[in-house]
Amino acid sequence: MVKSDFGYNSKVEGEVIVTRADAVVNWVRSHSVWPMPMGLACCAIELMAAGGSRFDISRFGMEVMRFSPRQADCMIVAGTVTYKMAEVVRRIYDQMAEPKWVVAMGACASTGGMYRSYATLQGVDNIVPVDIYISGCPPRPEALLDGMMLLQEKIRNEGGSLRRTFRGRTVETKIVS
Amino acid sequence: MPTFRVAGTDLLAVVSALRDEQGFDLLADLCGLELQGRPVRFGVVIHLLSTTHKEYVRLHVDAVDDRVPSVSSLHPGANWHEREAFDMFGIVFEGHPDPRRILMWDSYPYHPLRKDFPLAGIEVPFPAADVAEVTGQKVEPAPMMGGPFVSHGGKLSEGEPSALDQSWTEEKPKA
Ligand code: SF4
Numbered sequence: 001m002v003k004s005d006f007g008y009n010s011k012v013e014g015e016v017i018v019t020r021a022d023a024v025v026n027w028v029r030s031h032s033v034w035p036m037p038m039g040l041a042c043c044a045i046e047l048m049a050a051g052g053s054r055f056d057i058s059r060f061g062m063e064v065m066r067f068s069p070r071q072a073d074c075m076i077v078a079g080t081v082t083y084k085m086a087e088v089v090r091r092i093y094d095q096m097a098e099p100k101w102v103v104a105m106g107a108c109a110s111t112g113g114m115y116r117s118y119a120t121l122q123g124v125d126n127i128v129p130v131d132i133y134i135s136g137c138p139p140r141p142e143a144l145l146d147g148m149m150l151l152q153e154k155i156r157n158e159g160g161s162l163r164r165t166f167r168g169r170t171v172e173t174k175i176v177s
Numbered sequence: 178m179p180t181f182r183v184a185g186t187d188l189l190a191v192v193s194a195l196r197d198e199q200g201f202d203l204l205a206d207l208c209g210l211e212l213q214g215r216p217v218r219f220g221v222v223i224h225l226l227s228t229t230h231k232e233y234v235r236l237h238v239d240a241v242d243d244r245v246p247s248v249s250s251l252h253p254g255a256n257w258h259e260r261e262a263f264d265m266f267g268i269v270f271e272g273h274p275d276p277r278r279i280l281m282w283d284s285y286p287y288h289p290l291r292k293d294f295p296l297a298g299i300e301v302p303f304p305a306a307d308v309a310e311v312t313g314q315k316v317e318p319a320p321m322m323g324g325p326f327v328s329h330g331g332k333l334s335e336g337e338p339s340a341l342d343q344s345w346t347e348e349k350p351k352a
Binding site for chain 1: 281294295296304311314316317321
C-alpha cells in the first residue's frame with residue numbers, strides 16, 4: 001500500500017484499515033467502469049461527445065471504451081434497437097464478463113422511442129436487464145454523465161455476492177479471495 | 178424530367194442504350210412502388226443521370242407478376258437498391274446476383290412497405306431462436322395507441338402547431 005497523506009495515514013490508522021470486502025470491491029468497480037459503446041443510432045453521437053475533452057468521461061474512469069465485450073463492464077446502448085440488431089445486442093451482452101451493467105441511453109433504447117413500428121424493439125430491457133435509463137432524444141452528454149454517476153452509486157451499494165436476476169434466472173458473481 | 182414507360186422485356190435494352198449511346202451513365206435511384214387500383218400492382222422507377230449532359234431521365238417499369246429484370250449487370254449500383262425493393266415490396270428482380278433481403282432479416286415473412294401491411298407490424302418469431310428462448314421475446318406489433326407518446330387530445334396552447342382535427346386515432350378512425 002502506498003503511504004501518502006491522502007487517504008491512508010499510518011499515524012492515525014496504525015497501518016490497519018478496517019472495512020468490508022463488498023465496500024472495497026464496489027469502490028474499485030465503480031471507479032473503472034469500462035463501457036462497451038453499443039452505438040446504434042443518433043444517440044451514439046452524444047456518447048462520442050461525452051468521450052471528448054469538453055465533457056471528458058475519463059473524470060469518472062470510464063474513458064476506456066472497449067469494443068471487445070470481453071473487456072467491458074457496462075454496455076451503453078445508445079440508439080434505436082431494431083429486431084435485426086437485437087439478436088446481436090443480446091449476444092454481445094452474453095459475451096461480457098460478470099459483473100456487468102447496462103445503461104439504456106435515450107428514448108429509443110429505453111422504450112423504442114418514436115419508432116413504434118414493425119422493425120423496432122420496444123425497449124432494450126426486453127432482451128437484456130437494464131440498470132439505468134436515461135431520458136432524452138438524444139440525452140445531452142451531461143445527462144449521460146449523470147446517468148453514469150447514478151450507475152456508480154448503484155455499484156457502490158451493491159451487496160453480497162452480486163446476485164442479479166433476469167427473467168427468473170439468477171446470475172451469481174463470486175468474489176475469490 | 179422526361180419519363181418513359183418501359184415494358185419489363187425491353188428494360189435491359191433501353192437501359193444499356195441510354196448508357197452506351199445517350200451517355201446516361203449514372204444510376205441515381207431505383208425504387209419500388211405500389212399503385213393501388215391499377216391492373217399491375219407493383220412498379221419500379223429508375224432515375225438515370227448523364228454526367229456529361231447533366232440531365233436526368235426517369236423510367237417506369239410495371240412489375241408484371243411482381244417480376245422485373247435486374248439492371249445490376251449494367252449498373253452495379255442497382256444491386257442494393259433492388260434488394261431493398263425486394264425486401265420492402267416483394268418485387269423479384271430476375272437475374273439479380275444476390276437476391277437476399279437487405280433491411281429485414283432473411284427469415285422475415287412479410288414485405289413491410291406493401292399497402293396491406295400494418296405499420297404496427299405483425300407478430301412473428303424473434304429472428305434468433307436461442308435468444309428468443311432465453312428472453313421470451315417475440316417480434317410484437319407496436320400500435321401507436323398504447324405507446325409512451327400517446328397524446329390525449331386537445332390543444333396544448335393556442336400557439337402550438339397542431340392538426341385541426343385531432344379526434345381520430347387508430348381506435349377511432351377518421352369519419
Ligand atoms: S433517442 Fe432520439 S437521438 Fe437517440 S437514437 Fe433515438 S431518435 Fe436518435
